[in-house]
Amino acid sequence: MEWFTADGYWLSRLIFQRALAGIYLVAFLAAALQFRALIGERGMLPVPEFLRCTDWREAPGLFRLHYSDRFFAAVCWTGCALAVALIAGADSYVPLWAAMLLWLLPWALYLSIVQVGQIWYSFGWESLLLETGFLAVLLGNAGTAPPVLVLWLLRWVLFRVEFGAGMIKIRGDACWRKLTCLDFHHETQPMPGPLSWFFHRLPKPLHRVEVAANHVTQLLVPVLLFAPQPVASAAAGLMIATQLWLVLSGNFAWLNWVTITLALSAVDWSLVATPPAQSTPPLWYEVVVIAVTALVLVLSYRPARNLVSRRQVMNRSFDPLHLVNTYGAFGSISRVRLEIVVEGTDEQLLHPGTAWQEYGFHGKPGDPRRLPRQFAPYHLRLDWLMWFAALSPAYAQSWFGPFVERLLENDRDTLRLLRHNPFPDVPPAHIRARVYHYRYTTWRELRATGRWWHRTYVRDFIRPVSLGPSFLSPTRRP
Incomplete structure (x- = not known):
């Protein structure tokens, strides 16, 4: 099936995969260094107690089979090792099925961590990493061209991240509609960065321009992701620029970086690099990709309905595996810190x-x-x-x-x-x-x-x- 692959996006896939592996490394490292005090056996919210109060359907994962702090640490450090291997390009030197397994393992390990993380892991960037990481399993490796369906699904994730955030703002706090939210946000955001003081002290007219530009980037530009190239690349570029602005102005874990990584997958790099020789994907791979695409489309119904609902919710998972989620942030802004x-x-x-x-x-x-x-x-x-x-x-x-x-x-x-x-x-x-x-x-x-x-x-x-x-x-x- 000639329509199945997009040869020109081989470099987009490569950049996306290496960036995502880097985010996995940070996520597993943070889990390894912090879990004992937060959710360990003697932690503030111990995993064993959580497991006794819940069942498989609520939180499926590896720790249902066994939990100990030593085992949890082994899971974290194994995730780190897999992430390092993927950053180094290990998936390019193994058969397609093995490359998919290399990407499936960190997803399954991190899913298991999130499932028992309780309130410490209750934020949108956890689901975003899992949803993006699941789709990365299907992207293939250097031996095959990227499947078109998965590239579209990655844009669908990016669309929901940006458009969901835009809608929750425009429906929420009146200061977003009055363009005044940034008079407060840099001062009252959860964790300011070293430049946040300076961002806060920018002239108020510039804050108005920032908010207006944010509305354009989150409410109008995402639609252009589904336009032909080079329009889609330009839309992704605008999103990357906006996310880098957010990186400079605060600390939002890896939320901005996963969003940037998703946007990079939508950029057409064919003008700067010639595709290498790539083999025809095997039939079993095509069947798997098509089947998972159908599953994702079915699971997208509730998140899509949430986007247009007057009672829109932020950062909600509609399935226990976090395969398709809804996103959003700062629907209301604190005036006082x-x-x-x-x-x-x-x-x-x-x-x-x-x-x-x-x-x-x-x-x-x-x-x-x-x-x-x-x-x-x-x-x-x-x-x-x-x-x-x-x-x-x-x-x-x-x-x-x-x-x-x-x-x-x-x-x-x-x-x-x-x-x-x-x-x-x-x-x-x-x-x-x-x-x-x-x-x-x-x-x-x-x-x-x-x-x-x-x-x-x-x-x-x-x-x-x-x-x-x-x-x-x-x-x-x-």
């Missing part, structure tokens, strides 16, 4: 003059003099959830109590998630958490004080607690 500051003291008896020392986080704002760092595409899961906890204690109901308990124990794995532990030798006697209002300083304040943030105490998040019978129960709301 609230941050939880966690403090401890080694004093056994508390009094008005008790000296409290602050814990430092890697990514979330803390010390007003510390410029936020760039971590994306690496994802700091605890830092990200702390932002949500400040918005509403309900987001922290399941894990904040266990987090505090582990700080009171100087738990090694938990402390590895933090940048600074003020009690390196002896655990603190008491822990408290307080909510502060953070705002960016002005140029004048920055020059005078050296502070990037100004913060003001708002309220207690949890009052001082210590280990003992009266300790904050994990089931109680902070």
Whole structure:
């Protein structure tokens, strides 16, 4: 079937596959370095307890067969090794069936991690990586030309990512329609980057232009992905430029990078490289690709309906394997930045003059003099959830109590998630958490004080607690 392949997209596939393998590497590395404190056997939300409360239909995956921290670590590091092999092009040196297996393994391993990750893995970039990774299994290797159907399915994912995000904005917060959301967003986003302060200080008319350009890129340009070349390449190029702007202005894990990777697959590189000799794909491969394409189209019904629904939801998986999902972000924008500051003291008896020392986080704002760092595409899961906890204690109901308990124990794995532990030798006697209002300083304040943030105490998040019978129960709301 001559229509089945697109020889000119061999370089698009190559770039896409190597970029996706790099994202897999980051995802598995983040899981390996953070899981023990978050979901390990002694973690804040232990996997064994989650497995006892759920069944196969809710969360199918490898850990249904066996779970231990050592086994989970082996899964993560195996995923890292597979990702490195794919970055190096191992799939190009094996038969087609083996190349597909090389891409299927990291997808299955990461799916198993997401299925037991609970609230720590509840964000859209997890489903996006899984959906994109599943389609990558069908792209073939250097021995065969890329299948047209899979290339179209990748554009369908990209369309839903961009158009879904555009629709949730235009239907949501009025500031998107008034073009004023960026007056607040760079200051109140979950995890600012090193340039976010400067983006926030751009002139407000430029912010209006940014929002208007975002609407064009997310609501109009995605339709052009399905136009003939070079229009589709130009549309993908505009999306890449927009995503790079977002990369510079904040930390959004690998969300932007998967989106860029998807856009790269839509670019026609035939003008810059001549296709190598490629064999005719075997019949079994064509049958598999056509069958999976039909499955994806059937599963696309609910996500597509969600796109046009007045009750559109963001970042929802409609099947347990995350094969076809709906996406979106920032349907509403916070006007005020609230941050939880966690403090401890080694004093056994508390009094008005008790000296409290602050814990430092890697990514979330803390010390007003510390410029936020760039971590994306690496994802700091605890830092990200702390932002949500400040918005509403309900987001922290399941894990904040266990987090505090582990700080009171100087738990090694938990402390590895933090940048600074003020009690390196002896655990603190008491822990408290307080909510502060953070705002960016002005140029004048920055020059005078050296502070990037100004913060003001708002309220207690949890009052001082210590280990003992009266300790904050994990089931109680902070």
